[in-house]
Amino acid sequence: MVKRHFDYEEKYKNLQGKFEELQELSRNLQFDLTDEFKLMEEKMKDIRDNKYQNLTPWEKILLSRHLERPTVRDYIQFIFDDWIELHGDRTYGDDRAVIGGIANFRGIPVTVLGHQKGRGTNENLENNFGMPHPEGYRKVERLILQAEKFKRPVLTFIDTPGAYPGVGAEERGQAGAIARVLMTLSSLKVPIISTVTGEGGSGGALALAVCDRLLMLSNSVFSVASAEACASIIWKDAGRAEEMAAALKLTARDIKELGVADEIIEEPMGGAHKDFEATAKNLQDRLCRNLKELLALESQELIQQRYTRLRQIGRFQEN
């Protein structure tokens, strides 16, 4: 049976509860066990720290999808000032699974785009669990071209299981909408920095990840398709998702080793939701530093570097 929920914190909490009971009991019985308790407490903390430093890829997937994990909107509201959301693709509708707008980033006007999952069932339904339709990608295309026109850097945030697989999405051209965003971003004349904050799933995530710098939060993942889908397609057994998660090499560290991600932003112990402000602040600083570096480049140089970066991806033998 595949574990579907990251429950380590609950287990830890239970343990801590029992520990406190024990402390209470010892006080009532007037045993002085202060030193022993101190030792035990340290040990517990060690075990927890150790756990978080050695999460399996599947546990990272579960953590990246954690219900309490900060959403892209949380990051946007913390990191930027004067955030004004802009809506719609001017053709069909406004996709709530991907949000976009203009904001002020430490004095620089920027265009911000990101997948938006919801918190709780209602919000998640409204945002379609962060799975965009073609109109979402057309909104992205519209806003990145607008960013280019006004010479605004583009900052994107990635957190999606993938583009929505549905009848309407196919009827309205999901494949073409994603392809055009990939092509437009590849030669956009302004700096693009992308951050994977949670789940990076397949082409639907990639459409926001064609960039000059790719940052990943330490518990985020980026995968060609979900581990469940890969297991069911390749091994005909969705129950082997955990094994597949390891085979796909999808953790932030793996993606950096493959030369696709540039930087990993360490999350606090227990994940980004344990200390949102520290995570967001850290991310803000890293975005700022990277943006400064990119803004120092001439537009032609920037595009050339991005092209080289994309063009060299892949490993094969030739003889």
Add this chain to the structure above:
Amino acid sequence: MLKSAFGKQKLIPIPGSREYMERTEKDLGLGKCPSCSRRVSELELKENHKVCPDCQYHFSMTAWERIQLMADPGTFQEFNSDLRSLNILDFPGYDEKLDAAVNQTGLKEALVTGQCTISGYPVILGTMDSRFMMASMGSVVGEKVCRAVEMAGDLKIPLILCAASGGARMQEGMLSLMQMAKTSAVLDKFHRQGLLYMALLTNPTTGGVSASFASLADIILAEPGALIGFAGPRVIKQTISEILPADFQKAEFMLKHGMVDKIVNRLVLKDTVESLLRLHLGGNNG
């Protein structure tokens, strides 16, 4: 009825899905048309470019059959034929799958690219072969697409890619996903040169290939009945648990919804491509 035709593994075959295709080839061989059940001899099929003489069902074509159909005889010069895939992630079973595909098809990868003439017009032609791991796109397919585009750009001649693919090569993980971005970037450059790119979508064109280079052509042609889309019908069915429209994601459906320019019967494919090349004055605009 379906049950008897397709064995008893599954009651409802989903056209275009991996299993359906494999079963069609395996169970029926080339002796019987899967659409109208007419008996067709191999010779008959060969002479008719693997199109059923009765119902016009288009059988899958191998990469080299497609080249024979499109290129002027004796003109096709393959390039980059020595690119081989690596098991970059140490993915369990990938080496064996690659070996099996190489042995089965005699190809080194799922895409054959080269230069040829079509009715006298010089072009760069690439054809995918769905027998090779469902012509999924890994590092090699992505690289070969890019080199073909660059070759067409250097020579200032049109590019024609015949797509057939189940999507990204999952065994290469993130590097296969990134091939979507890579091929799109290279095509962006190509388009800026003012050169002509035509894509032919054949059965099936889905996933990472449809959401990158296959959708970025100036003119998108499709073969009748070809499955075309982003998500495969099986995934969609699982997601929405509804019955899908009968012609869902077929070339005809995609034409109706504005996703392809024209559906071309294989028997007039070369003529159509020739006309398009002529209308672009050979496509040499550089």
